Each structure stands twice: as structure tokens, then as C-alpha cells.
Amino acid sequence: MEFGGGLLYKGEAARSLGETSYVQTVSRQYEARPLLGEPAEDGSKENPEQAAASGDKQQHASISAGKKAGNPNSTPEPENKGAGNEAKPAAAGNGNTQEGKAGAKTEGTGHNHSEKASQSNNGSSSGEDGTKLSSQTVNQPPAEPAAAAKKKVVYLTIDDGPSKHTPEVLDILKREGIKATFFALGEQVERNPDIAKRIVEEGHAIGNHTYNHKYEKLYGSFAEFAGQVMRTDDAIYAATGVRTTLLRAPGGTYANFDQGYFDALAAAGYRVHDWNVDSGDSKRRGVPSTEIIANIKKSKLADTLNVLIHDSAGHEESVKALPAIIHYYKNLGYTFEPLDDSVKPMHFQTASKSKWSRGKVTEADKAAIIKYGKELDASGVRQKSAHREPALIVHRGDATLVLEAGQYRLASGSIYVPLKDLVEWMGGAAEQDEQSGVVEASLAGKSLFWMIDTWPPSEENGSHLDVPLRSTLGEFGIDIEDYAISKDRREVWIRE
Numbered sequence: 001m002e003f004g005g006g007l008l009y010k011g012e013a014a015r016s017l018g019e020t021s022y023v024q025t026v027s028r029q030y031e032a033r034p035l036l037g038e039p040a041e042d043g044s045k046e047n048p049e050q051a052a053a054s055g056d057k058q059q060h061a062s063i064s065a066g067k068k069a070g071n072p073n074s075t076p077e078p079e080n081k082g083a084g085n086e087a088k089p090a091a092a093g094n095g096n097t098q099e100g101k102a103g104a105k106t107e108g109t110g111h112n113h114s115e116k117a118s119q120s121n122n123g124s125s126s127g128e129d130g131t132k133l134s135s136q137t138v139n140q141p142p143a144e145p146a147a148a149a150k151k152k153v154v155y156l157t158i159d160d161g162p163s164k165h166t167p168e169v170l171d172i173l174k175r176e177g178i179k180a181t182f183f184a185l186g187e188q189v190e191r192n193p194d195i196a197k198r199i200v201e202e203g204h205a206i207g208n209h210t211y212n213h214k215y216e217k218l219y220g221s222f223a224e225f226a227g228q229v230m231r232t233d234d235a236i237y238a239a240t241g242v243r244t245t246l247l248r249a250p251g252g253t254y255a256n257f258d259q260g261y262f263d264a265l266a267a268a269g270y271r272v273h274d275w276n277v278d279s280g281d282s283k284r285r286g287v288p289s290t291e292i293i294a295n296i297k298k299s300k301l302a303d304t305l306n307v308l309i310h311d312s313a314g315h316e317e318s319v320k321a322l323p324a325i326i327h328y329y330k331n332l333g334y335t336f337e338p339l340d341d342s343v344k345p346m347h348f349q350t351a352s353k354s355k356w357s358r359g360k361v362t363e364a365d366k367a368a369i370i371k372y373g374k375e376l377d378a379s380g381v382r383q384k385s386a387h388r389e390p391a392l393i394v395h396r397g398d399a400t401l402v403l404e405a406g407q408y409r410l411a412s413g414s415i416y417v418p419l420k421d422l423v424e425w426m427g428g429a430a431e432q433d434e435q436s437g438v439v440e441a442s443l444a445g446k447s448l449f450w451m452i453d454t455w456p457p458s459e460e461n462g463s464h465l466d467v468p469l470r471s472t473l474g475e476f477g478i479d480i481e482d483y484a485i486s487k488d489r490r491e492v493w494i495r496e
């Protein structure tokens with residue numbers, strides 16, 4: 001999780017602050033107290049399982065699990081309509097004690113008072129905290145969670161939407177505090193762009209499920225398939241701002257893909273994900289929720305599960321079954337994660353015989369989508385991770401400051417924010433002396449100064465000044481009242 005960016009002070013009206021006495025005074029003040037750490041109390045009260053293991057995707061066993069699942073009887077997903085039936089909820093509750101413990105080690109709890117030391121560990125440029133005060137820092141191990149030994153992960157994959165059912169699905173996921181992956185159809189994204197946007201905004205992954213899911217046409221030729229993938233990629237980007245690399249073949253790859261498909265899509269930068277648990281909600285029209293839940297419960301378990309369910313029109317029963325499905329896996333100690341680029345896809349075996357009577361994929365067939373993918377890669381718009389880091393929301397009374405991913409960063413248990421944004425939002429002012437690089441910030445009747453380690457700034461680093469939120473506010477006599485920091489949520493409440 002790397003946050004770049006920060007605030008540029010170049011071109012700010014310079015004030016003469018050259019008097020070293022100011023700076024020295026402030027420096028001593030800083031040196032007197034280890035100010036740079038974020039709070040020691042436990043603020044990670046929200047969804048502890050979500051705070052766990054932020055960067056540490058579990059990939060093991062996915063391939064073998066996928067291969068085992070790749071059998072010809074695995075139900076493909078026709079477009080079915082659901083019908084009414086009673087959902088019988090499975091055991092409720094939260095079995096995630098293991099993850100809760102792991103969560104307590106991550107950024108939300110921030111016992112770490114050694115930004116300086118840890119920053120150099122993770123390669124941040126010097127001077128990012130704007131002070132030269134490393135002498136007081138304590139050497140502690142980085143606040144990475146210990147490698148989760150036997151982590152059990154469910155990738156819940158929700159296909160064929162977004163539809164009118166998707167908002168309810170999103171509400172359930174929010175209530176359960178979990179993230180999923182939505183393999184969306186291009187035509188549905190165009191019909192429901194706001195819902196697609198909500199998927200991304202709420203921290204779920206969005207993937208490409210081709211444009212219209214119509215098997216005959218879609219699998220009639222690779223050119224058609226590739227065309228639908230590119231069209232959907234553009235539709236998802238237009239609606240959400242995300243260029244996803246996640247791809248799922250309608251009906252799965254078995255007997256639909258041949259090796260040429262895998263090769264071309266890999267060369268174009270897509271990650272094709274099949275599944276190893278089929279909820280069976282598309283076996284026929286109107287599969288009742290009780291049957292969907294029973295299908296889930298009789299499916300084979302593995303450390304990594306990719307669970308297929310649908311949220312397209314007619315899948316009311318799937319929505320009804322969803323809470324029970326989630327509780328079932330939670331009780332078994334699974335955590336739920338969205339797919340992203342770091343997750344090794346599980347594939348069905350390649351069938352010896354295709355369902356389709358098309359020719360082999362030629363190099364010429366592949367060329368268009370490979371060119372398309374390479375251009376996206378070159379332009380840098382493709383997200384390595386298909387789900388976005390959440391924005392940081394700072395509250396004070398009714399006012400909020402929203403910093404998008406990249407405008408703030410978490411490091412060693414601290415939240416770093418651009419000083420200027422923070423201070424100005426709170427009604428103060430921040431200015432930088434262009435000669436010395438010293439930054440003066442005035443807030444709540446107090447003025448403080450920061451020295452920049454590397455001044456003048458190099459071109460590539462710019463002259464931004466990110467400061468640790470809590471200790472900086474503390475210097476101005478302002479407290480943080482509360483916060484909720486997890487993998488999916490970053491909120492801070494400042495005392496009025």
C-alpha cells in the first residue's frame with residue numbers, strides 16, 4: 001500500500017522566516033517529546049477482520065483448488081429468473097477471532113512511534129515528515145501484520161449485474177462488513193452506471209464479464225469475445241474510473257476457452273478467474289434460496305474459495321440467500337476479500353473438446369486486444385489493484401475533509417496528511433519560505449515551523465510536506481476524539 005503525492009508549495013508567496021532562532025526553538029520543542037506517533041489506544045473497533053493483512057494476499061492453493069473444481073458438470077451460468085421462496089438463515093455470528101487479532105496489529109492501532117525508522121524501511125524519501133527529529137524515535141519492527149499462516153479466504157464473486165438487485169446486495173455486504181467482486185456486464189454497466197460507481201466507491205472490486213453474455217455470439221469467434229471485453233473495459237472505466245484487469249468468462253472457461261484465449265488475454269494483461277464453489281443459483285430459473293444455501297454448504301472447502309453467485313435481474317433468491325452464505329463462511333473462520341491483481345486466478349482445466357465449432361485463435365485475431373491492453377498498461381491507468389483504497393474522511397463538527405487515496409498515506413500506524421490542506425481546512429494558514437524551505441503553519445492562535453530535510457527539493461520529490469495527523473493537531477492543542485481505521489474505512493473525528 002503505497003501512497004504518493006502530497007502538497008506542493010512551490011510558487012507559494014514566500015515569507016522571510018529565515019531566523020534560525022524560530023526553527024531551533026521549535027526543533028527543541030519537538031525533540032523534547034516523541035510527537036510523531038499516532039495514538040496508542042485501540043481505535044480499530046470497526047470490522048477488525050477487515051483491518052487484517054492489508055497487503056498480504058493469500059494465493060496458495062488457488063490453482064489446485066481451481067483445477068479440482070474444473071469439472072465439466074460445474075454449472076455454467078445461464079440467465080435465469082428467480083422465484084419466491086423462504087430463506088432459512090444459517091447460523092449467525094462472527095467466527096473471525098483469528099482475524100480480529102491480526103487486525104489489532106495493523107495501522108488502526110498504531111502503537112508505533114517510529115515513523116522515521118520505518119519510513120526508511122519502506123523506502124520513503126527522507127524529510128516526508130518535514131522534521132529532522134529522528135533522534136527520539138524508537139526502533140520498532142514495521143507495523144506489518146505477521147504473515148497470516150493459515151488464512152482462509154473467500155472471494156465472493158457476484159456476476160451478471162449491476163442490476164436493480166445490486167443495491168440490496170451492496171447493503172448486505174456493508175452490513176456484514178465484507179468486500180466482494182462484481183463481474184459486471186458492459187451493457188448492464190451502461191444501464192446502471194451509478195450502481196457500478198457505488199460498487200467501486202464502497203471498496204469492492206469490479207471485473208469484466210463481457211458485454212452481453214450471449215453465448216452463441218460471444219463464443220462464436222475470438223474477435224467477438226475480444227471486442228466485448230474491450231467494450232466492457234471502456235464501459236466500466238467510463239462509469240467508475242477503474243481500469244480493471246479482472247475478467248470472468250461467461251459460463252466459465254471450461255469448453256468455452258481454448259489455449260489461444262488464455263494466451264491472448266494474458267498478453268493483453270487480463271487475469272481470468274473461474275470459481276471453485278458454485279452456489280447453483282443459475283442452474284435453472286428460480287432456484288430457491290434454501291437450495292442455494294444447501295449448495296454452498298455441501299461444496300468442498302479449501303483455504304481459498306471463489307464463490308459464484310449472481311445479482312442479475314431475477315436473482316431475488318440469491319440476494320435472500322446471501323446473508324446466510326456469508327454467516328456460514330464467517331463461522332468457519334473465513335475472511336472475505338475482493339479480488340485484485342495480486343490474486344492468482346483459479347482456472348478450470350482446458351477441455352479436450354470445445355463446445356464451439358470455431359477455428360483456432362490466430363495471431364491476427366489476438367492482435368487487437370493485445371494492442372489495446374498494452375496501451376492501457378503503458379498509459380498507467382490500469383489499476384494493479386482493481387479495488388481502490390478508501391478515502392480518508394476527517395470530521396470536525398459538520399465539516400468534513402476528504403482526502404482520496406494518494407492524497408494521504410498510512411505509515412507505521414500514523415496517518416500522514418498534507419499540512420497545508422489540513423491547516424487551511426481548519427481555518428488556519430500554511431506558508432513556506434522558498435529560500436530556507438521552512439514552513440510556518442498557524443492555527444488556533446499558535447504558529448509552528450517545520451524544517452524540510454532536503455531543501456531545495458529535487459524535481460521528482462517536489463516540496464510537499466505531509467505530517468502525522470494526530471501529533472500535529474496535538475501541537476496546536478487540538479485532540480482527535482475518535483477514529484475508525486481499517487482496510488476499507490478511514491475516518492477521523494476531531495474534537496471541536
Ligand SMILES: [Zn+2]
Nearest residue numbers: 077159160250
Ligand atoms: Zn455470468
